Amino acid sequence: MSTAVIPSSPSIWAAVEAADGRRPRSLQTQLGASDTVCERRAAYILHGHPKTDTVFSRSAALGTMAHEGLTKAAKAEFGWLIERKVADPAIRGSIDIVQLDEATAKRLPARLRPKVTADVVTVEDIKTKTVWKWDDVLRYGPTEAELRQVHLYADLLRTEGFEDRTGQRVLARLGPVGVQQIRLRYVCRDNGDEHVYEIPFDPQRAEEARWWLTRVAETKSPEDGRRDFMGPNLDAVCDFCPFATACWGIPAPGRPAQTTLIHDDKDVEQALIDYVEAHKPFAEAKRVKDFARKKLDGSKAGRYGPNVLKWGGENPLEEPDLAKMIELFDDAGLKVPQTEDLARMVKILKAAGLPVPMRDTGRSSARTIRIVPYRE
Template sequence: MTVTIVDGIAPSIWDAAHDVDARRPRSRQTQLGASDTVCGRRAAYILHGTTPTDHPDKRAAILGTFIHHGLLESARTEYRWLVERSVQDHLIRGHVDVVQLDAATAARLPARHRPAIPADVLTVEDVKTKSTYLWDRVLRYGATAAELRQVQLYAGALSEVGFEDIPGQRYLARLGPLNIARIRFRFINRDSGAEHVQEIDFDPQRAAEAQWWVERVRETGSPEEMPRDFNGPGLDAICDYCPFRSLCWPGTAPGVPEQTALIRNDADREQALIDYVNGHELFSKGKRIKEFARKKLDRSPEGIYGPNKLSWGGGNDEEKDDVEAMVDLHEIAGIPVPMTPDANRMVKNLKDAGLPIPRRKTGKKTPAVINIAPA
């Protein structure tokens, strides 16, 4: 056990939290759980038993786990919903966050196991905690494709097999395949506590597509056969925090983007240039549309208009440092007024006097600037 001392005073509680997290089944598994299906390459590393190469900062994820656990436990004790129950089929094994039984299915269980609040139709729920940074995206777009895939896998296993037949939940396994009708996502804002619910009908076809995705991963001879689903470190946060980052994006010199390894020949280079030009055109077009709309909206009152809510910020008195008052305060307090030469002022003075501006090399290089023109 390693213990870090915070501010030279007391042991960091994060060391304890990391040790607890390392003992969680999810942290030690080599079998694919539905939550590992966020990226095909990452799922393949896990399935092939690859040892993680990177140990990113997990504090935000651990906080999410604590909140998640507390909320699910409350749903279990207060609503008697089925929480963190095991499911297993030929493809995945894991724990489904919540199953809210409908009254008809619940009637097949002993009375003490029936939900205090049954669903109108049998519902599989996934609880996700999100930061404020991602909240707008959650409200606008709902669950991501990877999140949908995860819950479809669990719902698919429940509808084909039912709950896993293990001690502690044999009474649930005896229900057999379940008549799943709905999938629910419950998003919780980690910073404000705001709650947002998204519901969709369960579609066996969507579950079959998610299962086909896992089958593709299982058929690979090595993880590298599976394409990367993200653009890599520095571009997608999931890669920055991926335990297989160094394996997935190996071998570049310090300061060189990992993505440069994807250019192996001139054909790759040609395609990347085409992508760059296409991306630039989309960006320019989007910028024009956005700027035009912004000008048009300049005098619009706040309110809800169709799918969007308009509000205005800013409009406060602008402030800047009062240099004269600061000099006075320095003199009153007996603090020496800094006399560092003002480079901007000197450049202006020299320019006004028609004199050359002296320059010297700093020993550093300016950043590379890409220029692309029609060939």
């Protein structure tokens, strides 16, 4: 039997990626509430289509680890119910947190009662976000898909209760649980900022989520499902979709995946109409934005009503130092590419785990504006 040789100091990501591949989530074929992000993707899962792409995101993996730590701490300190399973014939899910009210808590054995109860039974979903997405979280709140997912969890709990399975039989005995509140807790995975969004459970939204599922269930094949995103390199969800190749096909070398949607002149005609129609509002909005940017050029950073103005950029610009890189290649016994190719040399040094020597260009980066929503 051959055994894989692991170098003495492997990248820790090799372990994380292997462990991630064994997570039950990664192997599931039944539709889960967290799969309700894209109709086409949900249809691939429902029809048992084999995955066509192996995807692993370090950033998402960090999010998963942070998520586990947060829910475990909430269980230990507040006694909240975490990672509890709910299911009906159409869908299943694992709820991050259920915070019970006093009355429901009293129906449970003392060991399962929360130390911190809620005024009303609350279903909570935790979302970790990068700092790049944080302003969107504060400004626009949850996405449709996030609200759909958490309403499905709450609806399953309201109609079926906790699933009757090992590890939560006592909870299942509660029967349907009267969830009245939805909570989305956002945590920034770069700096730990926290933002809580709470709304009453909305039966109308839960029904819409059920219709969404019915539409997927009515598809005859995955291709009947609507693509809810615009594909690789435009929407990150497609970059990490295990069905991306099945969904978009394989484009001609060097062409983007979206080119596979053009089959004939009619498709070109429609794409041109879309382009022209989108251009007008885009150009007008850009003029408004450029005008506002010019007006703001002399304004001081600070809070102005609902927004905070920040200035950035104007940093010294550095670039890889070719002479020092060649020296470093020599010292490390690395082969210098035949033609000096900065990008390739940088890549080789990084792969060898060596620092890339940089030199000051004497230039500065452009001044950048950043407008973030104000928070008390």
